[in-house]
Amino acid sequence: MIRIEPNMPVGAYKTYRIMSPQSTHFRPATCAEADCEHHLRGWQSTIDETTVLGQQQAHYIRKQSGRGFTEERLSASLTRFIFHAGQTCFAGGHQVRLDRPEHYLVRAGDWRGNPTGQSQTLRAQDWVDDFGEHQQRLADQLERG
Structure with a gap:
């Protein structure tokens, strides 16, 4: 992966993530449940x-x-x-998503690390609000120079 070298130290950043982990948000599925192309069309x-x-x-x-x-x-x-269509493919490994809400995470730092160890899981609306407020602070700082 190619990354642009940040202009500021790692502690000056916040990372926002929305996650749906495979282990908790998906389950194994049949070809039919997964709308597998091979199953549908042969x-x-x-x-x-x-x-x-x-x-x-x-x-x-x-x-x-x-x-x-x-x-x-x-x-x-x-x-x-x-x-022929309508039969189990050879690929297997199909999964379907469970009806579970995503995890909305905010942590200090960026891809280089989390120097303060701060990390929190928020409700979706709180995550959106925090993200918007953070973006506004960045815009205000950029405008001030």
């Missing part, structure tokens, strides 16, 4: 069956996956598997 996988990995993948698709598909031979080495 998908294709092209496999090179001249490689060991490709042979293993093709065997899994044909014998173990339990998914509906058609096969199309593209060349002596390549096979395209066309999977």
Whole structure:
């Protein structure tokens, strides 16, 4: 990540964050719940069956996956598997958001650290108010020079 070097010391800054942690704000979901594109529209996988990995993948698709598909031979080495919509994709790991409010955080410092250790979680409106007041103080200081 490229960051612009700040003009002031770390203690002169405040950081405002809105967070929805994966661990508390999301849960695992099925393809259907997550509106997975592969589930909705189907998908294709092209496999090179001249490689060991490709042979293993093709065997899994044909014998173990339990998914509906058609096969199309593209060349002596390549096979395209066309999977029908409405079934579980291979990607997995889908998640859906839980109906929980975000965490509104304010802390001293910036990306370089928090020299005072100050950190607080606010209600949404208090966070917005604090952010607005902070922005106004910065604008006033800039105007004064």
